[in-house]
Amino acid sequence: LNELGNQNGDSLTTTARLSYTRNGSTTSLTDAVNISLVEPVLQISKQLVTPLPDPLDAGSNITYQIMLQHHSSPASDAFNVVITDTLPSTLTNITVDSVAVSGIANPGYDLTGSVLRLPAAGSFDFPQGSVITVTVSATIDGSAVPGQTIANTAGATWSTLDGTPSEERDGGGDPDGNDL
16 A cells, blocks of 8 residues: 555555354364565655866856766666656756756656656656656756855656556655655
């Protein structure tokens, strides 16, 4: 079930019971087994690519990368993955320089206005060991002031099963990427 209490690595006990009546006598059998839950554990990171312009100020060109990968000890593939990055208004002349992938076909992207979405439509599957790195360039708008922090976070959504079965778990979605 898609419940917060069901997390990767948790152990649950499942019990089966069988009761039957034969020749007026009822017999019951019970057996239990512990199961370990598995689900994708993804990490998304974003960093400026060096060398940085010095000083970093209005009019400066910057390049940053978004990287999505499985946690160091992946448990399962992720399905129905969508990455989004809503860029702040203080970044202009936005371009996607490259989308580098390993372990999957390049899902493509769509950059409409200030929203970057991978893939351009739909979603993609993300097997264990896969990595996707998106390199983006932009110009810091003239409205930026010295010392201003320009916050820009990317997020991803995913599910535990392919398609849309009702019992799948989903994850991500926090634009800060904290619950991946």
